[in-house]
Every structure is written in structure tokens, then in C-alpha cells.
Amino acid sequence: MFCLAAALPAAAGDQRREQDYAEQIQRQLTDGRAVWLQTERQPFLGLYSDAEKTDNRDAAIVLHDMGGHPDQGPVVRGLRSTLPKHGWAVLSLQMPVLEIGASLDDYFIVFDEAATRIDAGVAYLQQGGAKRIAVVGYGVGAAMALYRLSAKPDGVMAFAAVSLPVADDRLPQAQSLEQIKRIGLPFLDVYAEFDLPSVLDTARQRRMAGKDNPVYRQIRLDGEGHAYLQNDNLLVKRIYAWLTITANEK
Template structure:
């Protein structure tokens, strides 16, 4: 099955599939993750007729009824260190099944502006991840997105929040762009779900400098909360467990303990 899906993905690379990003980069990441020592939980999902890779981790000591879709930052992969890797393996220790999905990519060196054209493709993948989790028994599903993954999550919820129960964003930017997919401020105003907005003290300018603006945009949502992680920058390498603890503690408060 894995070889067949790899073959399908390679075929889509050769054919230059419509609406696709850089599928060769995705294939390289998938191959690397599957060959990593001790790597397990690799699954292939499908959206828009195209296969994409994900890492699935079941919750410990409980069923799979509470689940999280983990979304990596721009140009990265489903086991991005330290944030995404930490989320996908630590959340299951606290009763949350995770599926960390490969988001669509552009070529190396592409700008943030280049990624906005991939948001609809990302939305399809998020929906496919939610379907996969529901088929595994999930009843409550949260999105946890990092950087560009956070922006893709906000866009997805702006289009259709059905079947999704909460949103935690890590380093969510408010970009200076006229593109419709980049209107993150408008998306924030329309999100009525439990919403955690986490950013680092020394984050990217489009994140740290817009923190108050995001807070004001979320003021009409009674379950919006913003947290600043002091002493960290966008990479959260000083103490990533502090960030992850804030996420699973908030999930338990917002959607109830397992």
C-alpha cells in the first residue's frame, strides 16, 4: 500500500498536478520521515485526488475520542523540531490523539506571499485529516497550527468550521497583503470557537507587533485567550515544553478533561 501511494505521488509530480505545490519536496520529506530510525505512525491520506503524508499517534490510556490536527510552519514537515514534534508526541500522553499532516509546499526560498495560493489545498487536507480522525473514533477535534500552519487553520475555519471544536494558534501572523487568503484579521473576528493565541516575546514582527491588534479582533469572542511566552523567539527552542504545556492545559480547560 505504501509503495502504491508513493507511486501515485511520484506520478502527480511528473504530471504537474493542478493546484499542487512542490510535490517533490513533499515526497522527499515523506521518504525521510519513513526511513528515520524508530519512526512509526506514518499514514497516507487523500485530498482532491492527491495523496499526502501524515503522522498519526494514538492517545495513551484512553480512546481516540479527543483529537488534534497539528499543522507545521512554512516549508516544513509533520515532524518539525521542536514545536510540531513535541506537540504530536506529548499531547497523546495527555489523552489527545494527534495527526500531524504534511501541508502543501512551495519551492525552496519561496516567500510567504507565495504560500497564500496554497490555502485552499491546505483546507482540503485539514478536512481529510478531520475525516480520518472521525473514522478512528474522534468526537472532539481541535486544530493546533504553527506559523503558516496557524494562518491556514484560521483560513479553514473562516470557510467552514463544521466538525472542528477549537483552535490554538502558535505565532499567528497578521500579514500586510491584499490577497483574500491573507485577511487573517477578518478570520479572527469571525471565529466563535475556543481560541488560544500564543506568541513569543521575540517573535517575528508580523506576529509580535500585531499581538494587541489580534487581541482587539478577538474581543467579541468570550472564549478567545492570548498568551505571550517570555524569553522565546519564533523557534521556541529555549523551552518548547513550556509552550506545549500551555497548549494541552488549555485544551483540557476548553474542551474538558479526558
């Protein structure tokens, strides 16, 4: 698989860094199973877990933060391990990464590749029998999901954004507030009391951008920072409770 990746045209992201993540994760994986998905550019890793005691009809795609991987702790790992216990199959995707030290503004060049990976994730879950698919994005993963869903909500019934950043950049990929206005899906916007400035300082702007969406909801978790180290279980609980309520209303 890695030889195949090397033979493909060069992508904007750091493929070697992705390969290193994949090797490390597959050596240590104890929860779920590794699956390989494909875009026109390259193969990429996903981590899949079946829902417990259900038929995988409900499934969530989980997207990590900037420079991370599909088993990133504590947020992504918490979602991966907990959502299946509450009736949700989970597919956590490796999103494009850049070199260490790259900024949010640098990452906009890989948002189109990120959108195709979400497409591949939706297709994989649908082929496995999923009928209701939600996307849960964290940090830059949330911004990537927002970019895709604002232009193409196909196959997705709900979107939960954790610590969604808003950048001051003129690129189309960076127009998060305009993208929020185009989202008609049930939309949960969660952020932390001590989040990053790009998240915390734009909370009101995001809320105003979502005001015409009757199923937009914003909540702040007090006492937490961007990494959600104080009580990551509370964040996960808020997300799965919201997903369950949303799915039952469909």
C-alpha cells in the same frame, strides 16, 4: 504512492519536496505511524499517534510552519510526542510546501489546498472514533488553519494558533484579522516575546479582532523566539493544559 502523486494534475505546491520529506520521515520514524491521506489533488503524509490510556475520543490535528513537515522540531515534534500522554490522539499533517526561499505572501496560493487537507484530517479522525477534534497550527500552519476554520469550522471544537502571522496582502486568504473576527470557537493565540515581526507587531490587532469572541485568549511566552528553542516544553504544556480545560467544558 509516489507514482500516483506524479500522475495527478500538477499542484501549486512543491510535490517533490513533500516526497523527499516523506521518504526521510518514514525511514527514521520511531514515534507513531505514517498514514496516507488523499485530496482531489494528491496523496499526502500524516503522522498518527494514539492517545495513551484513552479511547482516542479527543484528538488534535497539528500543522507545521512554512516549508516544514509533520515531524518538524521542536514545536511540532514536541506536540506529537507529548499530547498523547495527556489523553489526546495526534494527527500531524504534511501541509503544502513551496520551494526553499518562498515568502509568506507566496504561500497564499496553496491555502485552499491546505484547507482540503485539514478536511481530510478531520474525516480520518472521525472515522477512527474521535468526537472532539482540536487544531493546533504553528506559524503559516496556523494561518492555513485560520483560513479554513473561519469559513468552515465543521468538525472542530477548538483552535490553538502558535505564532500566527498577519500579512499585508489583499488576497482573501491573507485577511487574517477579518478571519479572526469570524471565529466563534475556543481560540488560543500564543506568541513569543521575540517572535517574527508579522507575529509580534500584530499581536494587539489580533487581540482586538478577537475581542467579541468570549473564548478567545492570547498569551505571550517571555524569553522565547519564533522557534521556541529556550523552553519548548513550556509551550507544549500551555497548549495541552488549555486543550484539556476546553474539552472538559464541552
